[in-house]
Amino acid sequence: MIMNKKEIQSVLAALKADSKERKFTQSVDLIVTLQDLNLKKPEDQLDFFMTLPYLIGKKRKVCAFVGPELKDDAAKTCDTTVTNTEFDDFKKAPRRVKTLAKSHDFFIAQANIMGKVAQVFGRALGPRGKMPNPKSGGVVPPKGSLKPLYDRYQKTLHIVAKKSPVVQAMVGIQDMDEEQIIDNVLSTIDQIVHHLPRERHNVKNVYLKFTMSAPMKVKK
DSSP states (O other): OOSOHHHHHHHHHHHHHHOOOOSSOOEEEEEEEEOSOOTTSGGGOEEEEEEOSSOOSSOOOEEEEEOTTTHHHHHHHSSEEEEGGGHHHHHTOHHHHHHHHHTOSEEEEEGGGHHHHHHHHHHHHGGGTOSOOGGGTOEEOSSSOSHHHHHHHTTEEEEEESSSSEEEEEEEETTSOHHHHHHHHHHHHHHHHHHSTTGGGGEEEEEEEETTSOOEEEOO
16 A cells, blocks of 8 residues: 555545635545656556546436437436437537537447447547447447446546646545545555556655645655
C-alpha cells in the first residue's frame, strides 16, 4: 500500500474545514501525478477500467445502442436507448450526436451492430474515450440482461494517462461516509500502481480536492 488511511482521513478533514458552504454537493476528486514515464510508448500509458468498492454518490448515465433483440431490456434499464433504426437520423444531425456524447458517462453497444455504431457515433465518442469498450464489458451479445452491467458501471472508473502524466478521478462526494471515500481512494491508487511499469516508483504525488477547492497533497 502506497499510503495509509490516516493520511487520507487527515486531508479529507482539512478539506472539509477549509471548504465554504456551497449550494451544491461537491465531488471528491483524486489526482495522481506520475513520473519517469515515456507516454509516447504504449506500455507506459494508462488506459483501463476498474470497479470501485462503493458508489461515488453521483449517478452515472448510461446509453445503449441496440437492435430489436435488446430494445425492451435497454429501455427498462438504461438512461437512454438508441436503436439501430434511429442511426440514420443521428447521422444527419452531428450536433445531436455530440450532445449525446457529452451527456452520458458510459455507452453500451450490441455486438452485431458495433460497426455501424463506430461509423455513426465514433467521431464524437472516440476522442472522449467513451466508445463502447469490450474491456469494460460494453460490447454485449444480442441476448441476456443489461442490468448487471448497468449496475457495475455505477461503480466503474476509466483510468487514462496517455498525453499527460496525470490521472484525475471522482471517488465520492463530500457528504458520503468517510470510510467509503477512503476505501475508494485506496482502491484506485492500488489499481493505478499495479498498472504502472515500475509500480510505486512511477507515482510522484497524490492529491485530493473538492470541486471548488485547491488540491491538497496526501503524504505517502
